[in-house]
Amino acid sequence: MVTPGILLVDKPGGLTSHDVVARTRRAFGTRKVGHAGTLDPMATGLLVIGVEGATRLLTYIVGADKTYEGTIRLGAVTTTDDAEGDIVHTAAPAALAAVDDGAIDVGIAALTGVLSQVPSAVSAIKVDGRRAYDRVRAGEEVQLAPREVVVSRFDVVARRRRPDAIDLDVIVDCSSGTYIRSLARDLGAALGVGGHLTALRRTRVGPFAVADAVPLDALDGAPLLTPGQAAGLVLPVFPVTSEEARDLRHGKRLVGRADRLEGPLAAALEADGELVGIVEKRGADVKSAMNMPEVSR
Structure with missing residues (x-):
C-alpha cells in the first residue's frame, strides 16, 4: 500500500512537469500522482507533488504565491x-x-x-x-x-x-x-x-522551499510530508476530537463551532496528526469542504 503524502522535487532543466510526475509514479508504484503547478522545460526548481490521497490537497496549494x-x-x-x-x-x-x-x-x-x-x-x-x-x-x-x-x-x-x-x-x-x-x-x-x-x-x-526538495534521481525512498503536516503548513489548524472527526467524515456539521476557525478554511487534524480533511465555515457551523481517505489503524 502506497503511503499518501506531499513530495517536494527539485526539477532539473530540460524536462516537463509531466516527465517528473511520470518518474514519481514509477518510483512510488502508483498512478495517483499530481502536481500543484507546472514549470516550463527550461525552468528548474520546486515542484510540489501529491501522492495517492494527498492529491486532494493540491487544490489548496496551487494558488499559493x-x-x-x-x-x-x-x-x-x-x-x-x-x-x-x-x-x-x-x-x-x-x-x-x-x-x-x-x-x-x-x-x-x-x-x-x-x-x-x-x-x-x-x-x-x-x-x-x-x-x-x-x-x-x-x-x-x-x-x-x-x-x-x-x-x-x-x-x-x-x-x-x-x-x-x-x-x-x-x-x-x-x-x-x-x-x-x-x-x-x-x-x-x-x-x-x-x-x-x-x-x-x-x-x-507558499510555505514550501526548494531547499527541502529532493533531486529527481533520489525519488526512491524520498521522504513525504504527511497530509497533516502539509495541510498544517498551508492552512490554519483546526484540532478535532475523535468524535468530531467521525462526524465530519460522515458528512455531519459541527454545530455552533465556527468561532474556533481562524479563517474561512482550516485543516482538521486529530490529536495524532492525521488529517481528517479541509473544513469551512457555514454560518455558525463547521462542515467538511474536502475529506481525506481514512487511514486504517
Whole structure:
C-alpha cells in the first residue's frame, strides 16, 4: 500500500512537469500522482507533488504565491519570450547603451504591485480546450486576455552589460499565475530594446522551499510530508476530537463551532496528526469542504 503524502522535487532543466510526475509514479508504484503547478522545460526548481490521497490537497496549494530567481536579457525579442524561442528582433548597440540603471529601475518599479498582465502566447493556458502553446506550434495566432496578478517583490541582484545585451539577475515574489517571461518581455518593451528570459528557477511555493526538495534521481525512498503536516503548513489548524472527526467524515456539521476557525478554511487534524480533511465555515457551523481517505489503524 502506497503511503499518501506531499513530495517536494527539485526539477532539473530540460524536462516537463509531466516527465517528473511520470518518474514519481514509477518510483512510488502508483498512478495517483499530481502536481500543484507546472514549470516550463527550461525552468528548474520546486515542484510540489501529491501522492495517492494527498492529491486532494493540491487544490489548496496551487494558488499559493511563489518566488522565482531568473535572468532577464535586454536587447532581444524571441518568439516565446524566453531563450527557447527564435530571436525575432535585436536592439542596436546605441539603443542598449542609452538604457541606464535608472531607466531599468523605473521600468521594474512599473512592473511591481497589482498588474494587468498578458500571458505569453506559448503558455499552458487553454484556449477553447487546447493549450495555447499547441495552437502556436500549429501555426495559429494566439491572443490571450490579460489577467490580474500581483508582483510583491521584483529585485535586481546583479547587472551585466555588454554591447549586444544587458543581463539582469532578478528575484521575484508573485501571485500564482504570474509569468516571469511576460515580465521580461514587458520590461524590454518599456525600455524600447526588447527582452526575454534566459534562466528561471522556482525556489518557493507558499510555505514550501526548494531547499527541502529532493533531486529527481533520489525519488526512491524520498521522504513525504504527511497530509497533516502539509495541510498544517498551508492552512490554519483546526484540532478535532475523535468524535468530531467521525462526524465530519460522515458528512455531519459541527454545530455552533465556527468561532474556533481562524479563517474561512482550516485543516482538521486529530490529536495524532492525521488529517481528517479541509473544513469551512457555514454560518455558525463547521462542515467538511474536502475529506481525506481514512487511514486504517
